Amino acid sequence: MRVVVDLSRCQGYAQCAFLAPEVFRMHGEEALMYHPSPDDARREQVLRAAAACPVQAILVDQLEDRDVPAEAAQS
Amino acid sequence: MTSADNLRAFKRDGRIVIVGASLAGLRAAEALRAEGFTGSLTMIGDETCEPYDRPPLSKQVLTGWVPAGDTTLPRRRDVNAEWLLGVPASGLDLATNHVRLADGREVPFDRVLISTGVRARPWFVESEAALDGVFVLRTREHAEGLQQALAAGPSRVLVIGAGFTGSEIASICRERDIAVTVAELAPAPLVGALGAMIGDVAADLQRAHGVDLRCGVKVTRLEGDDQGRLRRAHFDDGSTVDADVAVVALGGIRNTEWLRESGLAAGPWGIACDTGCRALTLDGLITDDVFVAGDVARCPNPIYEYRLISLEHWANAVEQAEVAAHNMVSGQADRWPHLSIPAFWSIQFGVNIKSVGVPTFADEVVVTQGSVADRRFVAAYGYRGRVTAAVSFNNAKWLDHYRQLIETAAPFPPPSPTPDQPVDMKPVPVDFPGPVLLAQGATVVVTGHDPSERRVTAAQQNR
Numbered sequence: 001m002r003v004v005v006d007l008s009r010c011q012g013y014a015q016c017a018f019l020a021p022e023v024f025r026m027h028g029e030e031a032l033m034y035h036p037s038p039d040d041a042r043r044e045q046v047l048r049a050a051a052a053c054p055v056q057a058i059l060v061d062q063l064e065d066r067d068v069p070a071e072a073a074q075s
Numbered sequence: 076m077t078s079a080d081n082l083r084a085f086k087r088d089g090r091i092v093i094v095g096a097s098l099a100g101l102r103a104a105e106a107l108r109a110e111g112f113t114g115s116l117t118m119i120g121d122e123t124c125e126p127y128d129r130p131p132l133s134k135q136v137l138t139g140w141v142p143a144g145d146t147t148l149p150r151r152r153d154v155n156a157e158w159l160l161g162v163p164a165s166g167l168d169l170a171t172n173h174v175r176l177a178d179g180r181e182v183p184f185d186r187v188l189i190s191t192g193v194r195a196r197p198w199f200v201e202s203e204a205a206l207d208g209v210f211v212l213r214t215r216e217h218a219e220g221l222q223q224a225l226a227a228g229p230s231r232v233l234v235i236g237a238g239f240t241g242s243e244i245a246s247i248c249r250e251r252d253i254a255v256t257v258a259e260l261a262p263a264p265l266v267g268a269l270g271a272m273i274g275d276v277a278a279d280l281q282r283a284h285g286v287d288l289r290c291g292v293k294v295t296r297l298e299g300d301d302q303g304r305l306r307r308a309h310f311d312d313g314s315t316v317d318a319d320v321a322v323v324a325l326g327g328i329r330n331t332e333w334l335r336e337s338g339l340a341a342g343p344w345g346i347a348c349d350t351g352c353r354a355l356t357l358d359g360l361i362t363d364d365v366f367v368a369g370d371v372a373r374c375p376n377p378i379y380e381y382r383l384i385s386l387e388h389w390a391n392a393v394e395q396a397e398v399a400a401h402n403m404v405s406g407q408a409d410r411w412p413h414l415s416i417p418a419f420w421s422i423q424f425g426v427n428i429k430s431v432g433v434p435t436f437a438d439e440v441v442v443t444q445g446s447v448a449d450r451r452f453v454a455a456y457g458y459r460g461r462v463t464a465a466v467s468f469n470n471a472k473w474l475d476h477y478r479q480l481i482e483t484a485a486p487f488p489p490p491s492p493t494p495d496q497p498v499d500m501k502p503v504p505v506d507f508p509g510p511v512l513l514a515q516g517a518t519v520v521v522t523g524h525d526p527s528e529r530r531v532t533a534a535q536q537n538r
Binding site: 001002003004006007008009010011012027028029030031033034035036037059060061062 | 128130131134135138140141145146147148149150151152388389390393418419420422424425426427429451469471472
């Protein structure tokens, strides 16, 4: 699955790091590091983290099958 | 046919081409479909992969945690586009409305969005740039190569340029316990973006983490060995440093060369557009069918005296793409202005650095909250007595407050919103080349939250 965090919106509440610690990690006091392609097995965890974000900064892939460009699918 | 009929027909089966398939291009494509555009959509990109996110490249990827290929952007919806990837656009013909590709193909359009972004500025001597161990950092491939070089355990890394990217790379090196030298022409890191006061803080931060920081020096030569591998760098003060990896972090070059014959106001500074993201011609006339978004767009910002500002910021690419997409499928009366206050972040040496506003548009700066010694503070920037920007070190929760001060043209220096106001809160000169030759133009305020509600109101001068 794909994840992106709008870090200009993120304020370091760290809710995501509690709910999905393998995907979201705090770096220092308030900086967030995240894995943009977590394992699909963590989907529930990640969705819970996204829902709990006080500033709604976490975007999770909304599509099961995307129109992946042919060139990209080959590479 | 009325213009409303034309618009309906265009939304139903018009042709839109997006040149530049990265963050801004993808977000615009999604927004076009969300706005009900059902015509044909073509995405043109010079890289062979689908759109990916760049900020992790200098952070999660370089630490070795995330593979460079794992940075593909999530999709909010199916964009149902034709993807022409791996070939750059080489020209734009506005007489016949065609995009020309480098392989000779021509792609017709009714409306086009330009979001070709920025590429890394290469080292200025080609033979030295080609040495093994010399890197730039902009694409996935760059990040993958640099990550492998760091994983191989180099004896020392030289980072040329102490802007945000260079500083983040130095931070990762220290995190991986790799010796690193940072060479910066300015008197301190980040000084071009944030001024001398924050630059001093950033210099202390780097040295406290064991960076060999050399400011006020210029790298004059990269020296290779017999096998074509980097081994040494020479500085203009006669000194040298031995390093097997060098990262050239001297900023970016906007990808506008392909527009040279287009008649658009495009150049090294970007592509000029209005707040509705419509491109200007060389003559300064507005175009109807050419839109711009992301790092290449140079857009007027009413808050900053309508200066044309281009921003290499993630949030700006996202917001501008959405405004551009909306306007591409809307009539004149329904168009939105792109009026957001710039916002930026950088993660380095365990500190979350964030900014709102335009810190270079300032003549004074003052620490308003927290403690510089603790590296947990907010500094406000002012220009001629009004708040124009703010920068936080590990204090991001307060930036929204400062964004509102900027939008409402609040007086500078602002009072501290918290009890941790520094005792010696006194503005100091911001100390970088500030705006020059300004007219006493209108001061404006921006209101509204959603893109559809954002408006500018002219205000009385507060002096």
